[in-house]
Amino acid sequence: MKQGFFIALLCLSSFLWGQTSAKIYGTVNDSNGFGLSNADILINGGAINTFTDDDGKFEIPLEAGMYELIIAAYGYQDFVQNIQLKEGENIEINSQLKSLEEETTQLSEAVIVGQVSKEGEASLLNIQKNSVTIQENIGIKELERKGVSDVASAVTKVSGISKQEGSSVIYVRGLGDRYNSTTMNGLPIPSNDPEYKNIDLSIFSTDILSYVNIDKVYNGNYFGDFAGGNVNIMTKQHSGKGFFKLGMTSRVNSNAISDKNFQLQSGINWLGFDKAKNPKSLTQYGFENGLNPKKSGALGSGFSITTGDRFNVGEKGKFSFYLTASHDNDFTSYEDGFLKSGVNAQGVVQGKDLTDYQVYQYSTNTTGFLNLSHQFNSKQKLSFNSLLVNSSTQKLEEGSGYMRDNANEGGLLRRGSFVQNLVWINQLLGEHALSDRMNLNWAVGYNTVQSDMPDRFQNMVEWKSAQNQYVIANSSVSLNHRYFQTLNEDEFVGNLAMDWKFAESDDSYKGKLTIGYNGRIKNRDFEAMQYNLSPVGGLVYADFQNMDGFFNPQNYVAGLFNMTTFSGKSLDPQFYTGEQSIHGGFANIEYQLSPKFFAVLGLRGEFVQQTVAWNTSLDPMGDENEMEEFQFLPSLNLKYEINSKQNLRFATSKTYTLPQFKERALFMYEDLGETVYGWPTTYASTDYNADLKWEIFPNTGEVFSVTAFGKYIENPINKFTVASSTNDVSYANTGDWGYVFGGELEIRKSLFKSASINPVQFTVGANLSYAHTNQELNNEKVFEETKLSNGSRMNANFTNSEDQFQGASEWLVNADVSFVKDWERGGNLMMTLAYNYFSDRIYALGTDGRGNIVEKGLGTLDFIIRTKLNQNLGFNLQAKNLLNPSYERFQENNSETISVLNYKRGMNFSFSINYQF
Template identity: 50%
Template sequence: MKFNFKFLLITLFICSISIAQNKGTISGVLTDKESNNQSLPFANVLLKGTKISANTDIDGKYSLNVNPGNYTIIFSFVGYESVEQPVTVTAGQTVTVNQILSSGGYTLKDVVVKSAAVSKQKESALLLEQKNAVEIKQSIGAQELSRKGVSDVSGAVAKTTGITKQEGTGAIFVRGLGDRYNSTTMNGLPIPSNDAEKKNINLDIFSTDIIEYVSIDKVYNSKFFGDFAGGNVDIVSKDYKGKGFFRIDAESKINTNAVGEKNFTLQDGPSAFGFSKATIPNNPLTQYNFNTLQLDKKTPLGGSFGLSAGDTYKVGDEGKISLFATAAFSNEYASRTNGIAKGSVNAAGVAGKDLDYNYLSYNTNTTAMLNGGYKINNNNKINFNTLYINTSAQKKEESNGYIVDLANDGNGYIRRNDYEKSDLWVNQLLGEHKLSERTIFNWGGSYNIINQNTPDRTYNTMNKVAGGYVINSQSAPNNSRYFQNLKETETAANLSVAYKFKKDEDGLYKGKITAGYNGRFKNRDFDATQFNFKTTTFPVSHSGDIVDPNNLDLFYNQANFANNFFTISTFRGGYQVPDALDPQVYSGDLTINAAFVNTEYRFNKLTAVVGLRAEHILQNVSWNTSLDPTGDSNELKKTAFLPSLILKYELNEKQNLRLGLSKTYTLPQFKERAKFVYEEFLQAKFGNPYLYASDDYNLDLKWEMFPKSDELISVTAFGKYIVNPINETTVNSSTNDISWANTGDYGYAAGAEVEYKKTLWTLDTENSQKLTGGLNVSYLYSNQELNDAKVLKETKGTIPTNFTNKTGKFTGASDLLLNADLSFFNEWNNKNSNLTTTIAYNYFSDRVSAIGTQDKGDLVDKAVGTLDFIAKSKLNKNFGLSFIAKNLLDPTVKTVQENTSGDVLIRSYKKGLNVSLGFSYEF
C-alpha cells in the first residue's frame, strides 16, 4: 500500500506538470479612458464562445489560464463600450493584452449584467475612487452602512475617521470642530438648516434609503464655499442603474427604557404621524382657547415601513431614462432614565438648581424622494432630484428638587412639553455636457424650502405641598406657552467649465483647468410668541390653589380665567397694550457670489491642483425682540480670497502620498447675531450682533495604501490655525445665560488619524465566507486664547465675561476618537442567500461643551463608548431579514463641571438599548 501510494502521488504530479505545460496564459491591464487611463477594476474579461472569464482586480489586472489556440477576448464594463480583441495562445507562454475602455458609442446591449451591480454603493468601488482621486476625501456607501446597521446620515458620518456625533442630536464634530465649522450639501448643492439654532441641517432626518453614498471632504479645495474649516458632508442621492425592481421594507423597534416605563405619557394633541401644527388661538389675551394640557398614555412600540422602486428605459439609439422613487415612514420612542440635572453651579460646586431629570420622547420621519436621470446621448446628461422630509419630535421633560428662591425646601417641580415639526423640500436640476474631447460643462441649480415650527411648547413650574401641588408664579414666564415659526428659502447655482490640455504620447491629457461660479442666496424669517400665565394674588389670591400636574386643565380654563384666577400676557404686556400680540421677530439674508479657478497638472507620478477662489459675502440681520423692543439691524460684509493647494504623489500602484494647504473662513450664524433669547430646558441663550467672521488656515498630510480592492491602510497628520475663533460662552451675570463671542485672537488644533480596513480570513476564492475588520483612530490636541478684554471691547460692554482660564480647548473637541467593527459574511444557495453579522464599537474621550467663567471650570461631556450588533440576511433572491441591537453597553451619559475643588456632576442619564427586527421583499 505504501508503494502504491507513492506511485500515485508521482503519477499525479507528473500529470499536473504536463497539463500546466500544455496551457498558456492571457494577462493584462484594463484602464479607463474617461478617467485619464486610471485602472478599471471589476470589469469583465470573457473568452468568446466559452465559459472562461475573470474580473479585473482593484488595479485593473486580470489573468486567464487556457489551452493553446485562437480566441477572441471580450472586455466589458457597465456604461462602457465593449471591445473584442483576437489573441493566439501558445503552450507554456504568457500573452499580454492591455485594453483601454471608453464610454463612447455605448448602447444598452453592451451592458454585461454581471457588472451591473457595481456602483458607488460598494465599499470596494468607493475605495477605488478614493485611491484615484486627486482630492483628499472619504466616502461611505450604502453597502457599508447596511453592514453596520446605520439608518441615517449622521450615524453614517460618525463611522468615518475623526468624526463624532453630538449626543442627542444629529450634529457632528469633524476633528473636534463643531456645527459652525462644517457644511452640508446634497449632490454638491447646499441645503438649509431645519433648526433655528444650527448652521447645518440635522443629519438624522436623512434615511440611508435615499443615498448612494456619503462623501466627507476634510480638505478644502476651491469648488466649495469658503465657509469651511472642519469638513463638508455631501449626501449623494441614489442614481439607479439596472433592471426594474419594487421593494417593500418593514421594521419593528423598541427602546428598552421606553418599554420599561410603567406610565409612558406625552401631551395630548399631536398626531401619531407628525403632521400636526397647532396655531395661536383666537383672542389669546382675552379668552382662554388654548389646547389641552392633559397627558395621553402611549404604547412605546416603534417601527417603519417603506416602498422603493426603480427602472431604466432606452430612448433611441443612445438615450436612456433612469427613475428611482422611495417613500417611507418611521417612528420611535425613547426614554432617559436615572437622570440628574443641575444648573447655575458656582465655583464652589453649589448648584442653584439640583434636580432629578426624566425624559420621554416620540419621533417621526416621513420621507419621499424621486430621482430622474436622462442620458440624451453619450455627451449630454441631465438629472432631476426632488426630496420631501417631514419630521416631528414630541418630548416631555420633568424635574423634581431644589431650585434656589423658588423651591428652597427641595419641593420644586418643572415640566416642559415640547413638540417640534419641520418639513424640508429640496429640488435640484443638474447637467453634464461634453462639448468636445477637451471640454466639459457642468451646471446645477437648486431651490429649497424649510419650515420649522414649535407649535405650543408648554412650561409649568410648581411646588409640592401637603395635599398636592401649587403653581409657582413668582415670575410670569414660570408658566408659559410658546409658539415659534421659522421659514427659510435658499436658491443656489453651480457652473463650471473644465478644459483639458497638454496631450502626451499615449494620447492622454496631462493638464486640466476648471473655472466656475457659485451663488448662494438665503432668506430666513423667524417669529416667536410666548404667553405667560401668572396666578393672581389680588383681590383674591389663588397662588395656594391645589392643582393636579396631570390635569392642569382643571386650573387653566376659560371659567377660571374669566374669574381672574390668572392673567395672560406676552413680553410686551397684556390685552391693554395695543401691540401685545406682535411676535418677537428676526430676519436674515445671506448673499454669496463666488468665482473660482483650479489648475490640475500631472507630472508623471506627481499631480498638483492649484486653486483660487474669490467670494463676496453679505449677511444682514434685523430684529425686534424682548431684548430690543424698538428693533434694530446689523450688516456683515466680507470679501475673501481663498488659495488652496493639493498635491498627490503616487509612490507605487498601491500607495499615495497627499498634501493639502488652504485658507478658509467661518461665518457667524443668523441666530448668533440676532438679539433674541433662545430658551432651553434650564438654560437660556441670546445673540451678539457684534460677532464677526473667523479666518482659518488648514494643513493636511496623508499616506495611504490599498493592499486589495476592499482593504485600506492610511495615516494622516493635520493642523488648523484659526484667527478670532467664535465660541459659545457663559456671560458674567446673575442668570448665567450663554452667548457667542470672538473669544480670543487665535486658536489652533493638531492631530493624527489612522484608518485600517482588512480582510482577515477568506474560506475560498469566491469569497463565500470571509471575516473583515475595520479600525479608525483619531488623536487631537487643541488650544485657544480666552481674552476677557477683547470680548468686552468688541461687544461694547454688552457681553461681559470672566474666563476661568486664559487658554482652553475647542468646544466639542475630544482628544481621542475610535471606531472599530468586525464582520462575518457567509454566502450559499448559489449566491442567492447570505448572512452578514457585524459588531461595531464607537468611543470618544472627554470633550468641552462650554467654556468656564467666573472661576468655574469648563462644562465637559465625559467619555462614552457604545457597542452595536447587526445581523442581516438574504434568505433568497427576494426575501431579507435583519436584527439590530444598539447601545448594548448602555453607558451612563454624563456632563460635569471641572472645578478646582473637584468635578461636579451637572447632568447624567441612561439611554437604554434600541432593538429592531426588520424584513424586506423585492419583486
C-alpha cells in the first residue's frame, strides 16, 4: 500500500509540474570553478529576478522575447548578456565570475572567496579538499537528506563519533565528554548540565544551522582543553531572496502511544517553562505539586516559523537578517525494562533488583535564533547572533522488586524529575581586510545558563508479608524526599586574530602569519536542597497510587511525618561555586614549502586558573580549592598534494584535559542507580595526538579517505566506584598513562545520475572506524594522590590493572543510500535509508572483583522521505529506530555475565508539512 502511494505521488507530481514554458537556466561558478550560491539573476534590470541555489544553479521560466541577463554576486564582476528566447526554447547559460580582488597567497586557496555555499555536500568537500589543516564538515543539505533534526544526531553521522544512550555525551574516537569541546562560530559555549563539560547538542535544532565543522585534530586557534574533537556549530546567515516559512510536525513513539498507563509528574505545563518554587520552609508542607502521577496523552507535535531577507545598503553594502522560532515536544517510554544495581563479584544483587522497570518521558525544546549581518563593503563585515533555547525533560521512573535494606521482601519505587535548561548565547563578530596582506578577525560573546531541577521527588514503599500490606519505607530518612536544584552560570568569551602574508613570489605570497588571543571567563553558582519525608511511629500503610493521601499539609500539621533537610533542620542549602579563567595566545605560521607541500606550525600558551568553593553535607564547615597552571601547546599540520584530486596529510599536537567544577567540589549527588561526589585533588591530564590521512576526491561531491590516528594520555581522569561500604562513585587520576589508536574509512559515491536538466540520482555513503583503547588503573596512585588537608583519602580496588576507556566502542559504522528526483519547477523527491552501528563499550569500570558494566552494541535503521511539491509546499516523513533493538547493559564477572539493565525505546514516526511564501 505504501509503495502504491509513493508511485501515485510521483505520477501526480510529474503530471502537474512536468510541463514548462521557455526558460533560461544554467550554473554560476566562482573563479575557482565552485558553484556560487545566492548570486543575483536579473532580467531586464531586475523586472524579473531569482537567485542561484547551493550548487550555483538557477532557472527562470519566461515567454518568448529579447532579454538582458545580468548575473551579480558580491565581490565579483557582473556578467551581462543579451538573449533572444524563442517559444518553447530552453537556453543554458554557464558563467564563471571573476573576483574583484583575487586572493594572492597560495595558502589562501583553503579559503573560498565570495558567497560559496557551505551548506551543500559538494561545497563542503571542496573546502575539506583545499584546507591546509585536517577537518570534516557536515552541512544542512546532507542532514536533511539523512533525516537529522538536531546537532547531536548530526555529529554521529561523522566517522569515529558516537553518542551514549540515555545521556548527552558524545564520544570522539573513543574519548568522552571531558576530552571534547564545543564552539559556535568559533566561540566556546557553556554546558547546560552541571554533570557535563559540553552542552547537550540535541537541544540545537538544525533550523539554526549552516553546517557543523568537526576538528579531530588540534590546531592552535582553539583552546587547548581538547583531545577527542571540537564540534563547531556554524549558524545560518541569510543571503538569498526574502522568504517566510511555516512548518508543522506530528510525531509518535510506538511504545508511548500504545501504553494505556502512560503517566507523568503532575504540575508541569505543556510548553516546558513552568517550574515549581522551593517553599524554603519546615514549618509547613508548602509544595506546589502533588506526588501522584497523572495520566497523559502521548502524541508529540511541533511548529516553526522562519523568515529572512537581504537588502542593499548604499552602493556597496548589504544587510541581511535570518529569524527562526520553533517549539517541539515528544513522548517516549521504555518497554520490557528491568534494572539491577550493586551486583557483586559472585553475582549477588546488593543494591536494587527491579524486575519491572518503567520510564515515561516528555521532552520539549523551544528555540529562537536571530542573525543580523551587515557587509559594509568587500573589506568590512559585522555579524550578530542571538540564540535562546529552553529545553525540558520530564521523566517518571517506576520499578518493583528487591531493594536491599529498604525493601527486602520487595517494594515499589517511583522517582519523578523535571529538568529545565535555559541557554542564551550572544555573539558579535567582525571581519576586516586592512590591506592586501593583512586581515583582522574578532569575536566577543556573552552566554548565560539557568539549569533547574525543581521539585524532584522519590517515593518508596515496601511489602510486609506479616501485615499483607505495603508500608512506607522508613529505614532511611531520604527514601521519600523532594529535591530542588539550581545552577546559574555567566560566561564572557572572546577571540582576536590577525593575518599577515609574507614571502612574495610571482604576484602571490607563500606564507601567512596569524597571531591571536582567546579568552574565557565563567562563574558558576550551584545550590541544592532536599526535604526528607519520614513517617513518625511504626508501620504506616500506604496506597502507592495515592502518596498524596499521606504526605499532605494536614498530616504534617498533625505530626504524622517529619520533614528534615541535608543537615537536619537547617534551611541553608548545599552549594558550590566555581570560577574559571583561561587566557591563551597563539601564533600560527603557514608556509608553502613547494608547489605541492604546505605546512602549518602552531605555538600556543594558556594560563588556566580554576577555583571551587563548597559547603555541603560532606563538608559542613566548607572549604575551597584553587588550581593554577600554564600550558605550552605546540602543533604541526602538513599537507602534500599528490595531484589535483589527492592529498596526503599529517598532524601532531600536545593538548590537555581539565577536571570540571563538579569533579573537584565535595558535593554529593544521588541518582536512582548511583551516588556521585567530587574530590578536590583531581588535576589536569596531558595529551599527545597524531593523525595520518590520505584522501581522494574522484568527482564533485565524492570522497574516499583513510585515516590512522593515535593518542597518548598522561594521568587520565576516570569516574569509578570508590572502595567503601557505600559503593559511591567519584573522580580521580586513576593511572599514569592511557592510549588510543585506530583508523577510519570514509566513502561517498554517486552510483547513478541521469543526464538531464532535472536528474534522477542514486548516492551511497559509508564510514567505518576502529579504536583500540587501553589505560593503567593504579590503586596505589589513587590512594597516594587523593589526600585532603583533613587527612581523608579515597581508596580504589580496580578489578583489572589495565582496561579500555569508558564509553569507547571498538567499531562504529554509518551507512546510507539515497534516491533523489528533481522536478521541473523546483520540486523534488528524496528518500534515504540510513544505518548506524556501535560495538560493545564500557559503561562503568569494574571494582572489588566485579567485572566491567558494558553497554551492548546495537544497530539502528532509519527511513526518511522528503518531498517538495513545488517552490512553496513540502512534506516530510520519518521512520526511525525501525529495528527497535533492546538496549542492554551487562556485568562481565569471571563466573558469569549478568544483565543489569534492559529496555526497548520503540519506533519513532513523524510527519511534517511546511509552506514557504
